[in-house]
Structures are given as structure tokens and as C-alpha cells.
Amino acid sequence: MSSPRLAHNVFFKLKDPAPAKVQELVDACKKYLNVQPGIVFFAAGSLCAELDRPVNDRDWHVGLHLVFVDKAAHDAYQDDATHNKFIEENKPSWAAVRVFDSLV
Numbered sequence: 052m053s054s055p056r057l058a059h060n061v062f063f064k065l066k067d068p069a070p071a072k073v074q075e076l077v078d079a080c081k082k083y084l085n086v087q088p089g090i091v092f093f094a095a096g097s098l099c100a101e102l103d104r105p106v107n108d109r110d111w112h113v114g115l116h117l118v119f120v121d122k123a124a125h126d127a128y129q130d131d132a133t134h135n136k137f138i139e140e141n142k143p144s145w146a147a148v149r150v151f152d153s154l155v
Contacts, residue, residue: 054122056091057118057121057125057153058155061114061148061150064145073113074097083133083136083137087128092118095113098111111147
């Protein structure tokens with residue numbers, strides 16, 4: 052049996068949730084976080100405003116969704132220079148960041 056993939060989901064709450072600021076972070080995700088080896092799925096986008104049921108967590112503005120071939124690829128991504136540049140350039144705009152990792 053092969054090892055499970057690792058799903059890495061990150062939800063960013065911005066200090067300034069203006070649509071232009073949301074798009075800037077989505078664009079930065081696409082620029083910096085889709086280039087590391089071992090990624091088998093990548094997506095980044097904004098909260099879907101139309102989905103507002105009681106079970107929807109809406110305390111975020113940008114979602115980043117990655118699936119890695121395995122945990123080792125995820126671990127390498129965490130130390131990747133491009134990932135670190137993304138954090139350095141964008142962290143000042145974040146009010147909060149939540150990370151959810153699961154084996155899939």
C-alpha cells in the first residue's frame with residue numbers, strides 16, 4: 052500500500068479585507084506556493100460569499116489548498132526559500148492564519 056498524500060489547507064484572515072487586498076494575497080499564493088516539488092494539487096481563492104449556512108466558518112478571506120505526494124514533500128515545502136519569501140512579503144497583512152493538515 053502506498054503512503055497517504057498530505058493535504059495542507061491554510062486560511063488567512065486579513066487585516067484589510069478589501070477586495071484588492073484579497074486578490075493580492077491570492078496572486079501571491081499563485082506566484083510563490085505552486086512551484087515546490089511534490090505538489091500534486093494547488094488552489095488558492097477567496098471565501099465564497101454565497102455559502103452562509105450556520106455550519107460555514109466565515110472568519111477568513113483567502114484559502115490555500117495544497118496536496119503533497121507525501122509528508123516529506125510537505126516538510127521540504129515548509130523550508131523552501133520561495134515559501135519563506137511568501138511569508139516574509141505577506142505576513143504583515145495577516146490578522147490570523149489557521150492551518151489544517153490531514154492525511155488523505
